[in-house]
Amino acid sequence: MKDTELSIIENEGARAFFTTRATRAFERREALSVQSGTFGGAVIWPHLVHGTDIAVIGREQLGKGTVIFEDHDGAVTDVPGIALTVTCGDCLPIYAWDPARRAAGLVHAGWRGTLAGIAAELVYTMQREYGSRPEDLQVRIGPGIDACCFEVKEDCYGQFLDKYPWAEGYMYARPDGSFTLDLKGINLEILSLCGVEDAQASPLCTCCEEELFYSWRGRKEKDRMLACIYIKGSPRGEGAGFKPALAVSACLAGEACRYDGKPKLFAGLAELSRRYHLVPVCPERLGGLPTPRNASEIRDGRVLMKAADTSLLAGMPEEDQRKAEEGSLIDVTKEYEEGASLALAKALAFGAVKALLKSRSPSCGAGSVYDGSFRGTLAAGDGVFASLLRKKGFTIFTEEDPVKDI
Numbered sequence: 001m002k003d004t005e006l007s008i009i010e011n012e013g014a015r016a017f018f019t020t021r022a023t024r025a026f027e028r029r030e031a032l033s034v035q036s037g038t039f040g041g042a043v044i045w046p047h048l049v050h051g052t053d054i055a056v057i058g059r060e061q062l063g064k065g066t067v068i069f070e071d072h073d074g075a076v077t078d079v080p081g082i083a084l085t086v087t088c089g090d091c092l093p094i095y096a097w098d099p100a101r102r103a104a105g106l107v108h109a110g111w112r113g114t115l116a117g118i119a120a121e122l123v124y125t126m127q128r129e130y131g132s133r134p135e136d137l138q139v140r141i142g143p144g145i146d147a148c149c150f151e152v153k154e155d156c157y158g159q160f161l162d163k164y165p166w167a168e169g170y171m172y173a174r175p176d177g178s179f180t181l182d183l184k185g186i187n188l189e190i191l192s193l194c195g196v197e198d199a200q201a202s203p204l205c206t207c208c209e210e211e212l213f214y215s216w217r218g219r220k221e222k223d224r225m226l227a228c229i230y231i232k233g234s235p236r237g238e239g240a241g242f243k244p245a246l247a248v249s250a251c252l253a254g255e256a257c258r259y260d261g262k263p264k265l266f267a268g269l270a271e272l273s274r275r276y277h278l279v280p281v282c283p284e285r286l287g288g289l290p291t292p293r294n295a296s297e298i299r300d301g302r303v304l305m306k307a308a309d310t311s312l313l314a315g316m317p318e319e320d321q322r323k324a325e326e327g328s329l330i331d332v333t334k335e336y337e338e339g340a341s342l343a344l345a346k347a348l349a350f351g352a353v354k355a356l357l358k359s360r361s362p363s364c365g366a367g368s369v370y371d372g373s374f375r376g377t378l379a380a381g382d383g384v385f386a387s388l389l390r391k392k393g394f395t396i397f398t399e400e401d402p403v404k405d406i
C-alpha cells in the first residue's frame, strides 16, 4: 500500500505531515475531526485567499470540531490537540515548530503569499504571540511546486524584483522568454532574513511527482493535499468544561420535528447534557421534507412515503384500501439520503463519534425499522441515517438504552 502521508516533523513535542495521492485532503480532515472529537481538540481550516492573515488559535476553540476561518492563509497555536491544516495543490505549506515555547504554526504560500511575505508574517506572529525566538524555530517548507515546473509571467517576475531585489537568483529565464520561479528558495531566503536558522525545504516537486501528488498546475487536478501540524498531548483535563460531542436525533432533544409535528423528548437528556456537548440533527428536515409530513417506511431499500391521508379510506373494503394506499406511495429515498449526509456532516463538524438515535424511524431507527407494509410491523435493519453513521464507525445508542450506558 502506498503511504497516505509523508512525515514532515516528528518529535516528542509535535507532528506535521503532508498527504499524498493515496488519500484526499477532505477525507483526511474529516478523520482528524473525528479523532479530535474523541479527546476534545479541534481542527482549524483556513479558507485561503493568498493573503497574509494568520489566525491565532487559543483554548476557546477546543471541542468545537472543525473550525473554519474565512480569509486566512494560516494559523498558529500553543494548545496541544489543535490540528492546524491547510490544503495545497502546488502551493507550499510552511510549517513552524518552536520546541522552546511549545508553539506551532502553518501557512500556505503560493507566489502571491510569498510575495506578500507570509513566511515572515508567520515568524512575526509566533514572536508576538508566544515570544518565540527565530533561532529556536524549526521551519519546514513543502512539498510543493519547484523551479523545474513553476512557470510565471513577466509581471510576476517584475513584482518579485521590485520587492526583493535579491530574488533574481531564484528566477530562471527559459529559451522561449518565459521564466520559472524557485518559490522554496525565496521563502528560505525570507526566513533566513528573519533570523530563522533551521529552515529546510522538501526536494519533492508536486508537479513532477505524478505518482505521489495531485497537481493543479501540472495536470489541472482539483483534488488537494492536506498539510497539518499539531502539538502532541491531550487538552483533556486542562480545558475546564470540555465535553465530547454526541449527535442526537433532534426530536429526542425536544424539537417538534417528527412526522406528526411533535417532539419525543428523551427523559435522560439533562443527564447526557452534563456529560456531552449535544448536537441535535433531524435528517428528514435537513433533506427538505416538511413538518408535519406523512409517514414513511423502508421497503426493498427504498424509502416510500404515503402521499395522501389514507385515513380517509376507512370504511372501504380492505382490498380497495390497500390498492389506494399503494397507488399513493411516493419514493423519497433521495431526500432521505441527502438529509442523512447533511446530518452526518454536522455531526462530524463537531467531532462526534457517538449518536443517540430515535428508534424505529426510517431515518434514525437502528436495529429495527417498520417493514414497509404501513401496518405497524417491524423488520430488522437500520434507517438511512443510522446506516450511514454505522458505516462511518459511529457508536449508536437509542432512547431505549439505559442512560448510564450512553
Ligand code: SF4
Binding pocket: 248, 249, 250, 251, 252, 257, 258, 259, 281, 282, 283, 284, 285, 358, 361, 363, 364
Ligand atoms: S427520528 Fe430522526 S428524522 Fe425523525 S424526526 Fe426525529 S430526528 Fe428527525
Ligand SMILES: [Zn+2]
Binding pocket: 145, 146, 147, 148, 149, 150, 205, 206, 207, 208, 209
Ligand atoms: Zn517539477
